Amino acid sequence: MEKILLVDDERWVRTALKWSINKLNLPLQVVHECKNGLEALDWIKHHDVDLVLTDIRMPIMDGLMFVKELEALKEKPDVIVISVHDEFQFVQKALRSGVIDYLLKPVEDDDLKICLDKWLDKRKQVIEQNDPPRYKEELDSSTIERVLAYIEKTPLSQITLKDVAKNVHMNPSYLSQLFKQQLNKKFVDHITELRIEESKRLLLSTSLRLSEIADRVGYSDLAYFSNNFKKIAGCSPSEFRKSRAGDPLVKSKY
Template identity: 75%
Template structure:
């Protein structure tokens, strides 16, 4: 069954190009309507349904961020992908905090659009599977995903682990995975990785003569000061203090 998309952009040629590209991708998607600004989109969606809204950020009358906020109040459960230019990343971050599913940069490349839409379709498929799974199996589904993420973490060098790569490993949107990880492990992904990095750095401090900068780099920190701050926040010691204290306890 095809998913319906609402396109929102004040430039008609952009909407035309997006619609043409979406049709060309041959995915189970249908552009059901187009709007010139956020207010027009909001009025339309109050009376109609769309599974996904793809909207520009900068538009007259009502911009994309205002549209996202208004849509969240409607509680109609449609997802949103925002389109921005490079110098609008602060707006993208704001949009992500308000629940936007993903974002694309202008000019929208066909390959990037395809990857973005395929990820969204995969996320919707997983959500539908979860809804249709019997309760006892349903409870195990998210945990099975997290087990795969932990497998990715265990088999990947600490300096190469990223949330984006973990999400790709389990074929899931990174924002959705972040929420699921926190829900299942009661800990943010970034905090979990930070703890692993600090534990490994403690092992290296105790068992090797590597310099602080070398240890920091091995566990994934290019900035020595940032590594030292994280280390002290979690252990109460700076890396050099930790190594010195451990050496002082070694019998002579």
């Protein structure tokens, strides 16, 4: 996850930006917020951060002076400035000072996503050029972590390879290969295992009909669900429910 610092004197602006960034589902994390450039400068001197989103007009130390002061640091983060329409002359100064991009208030989600996507792409290229093997390994590992996190929070009935690939900005075919390489199992097999495990829990802890359980875990065809269940569990769903229903140890597991 790339680390972001938000700098704006208005708390509601910082809150809105953080909420918008989290909603984009990008490999980014807002790690801190500051009210002005001086506070941000002091914080950066003692913490690692990859990207700063800063307002231009702020008390104590404005965005332009903040950007100028960052130049003195040995390792400085990338900066995106945020301004209103009538401040473009200040944006031009900021860009000449090394700022990589700018956003206009009020910041729209689409504009924010385009801006952050562009920054992520540039950062990937730079890191990959500096250390290609290690970067690829870290990127692959990070991608799979995001895939597993997405699967965990998404209802099993709604999970498809295409949707997961879209969520992590990757080609479905390549993601399928990467999943097999990283976890030593196919994506479809992993999802099937999760669906059968969840169906076991529902068989033992609810009175739902088999068709309802099948639909809940992502099977529209009851026969197909039963066949997959039998392949993994060694018995049919109804046999599983009947043979395990009276076992308190099994019930406690699910």
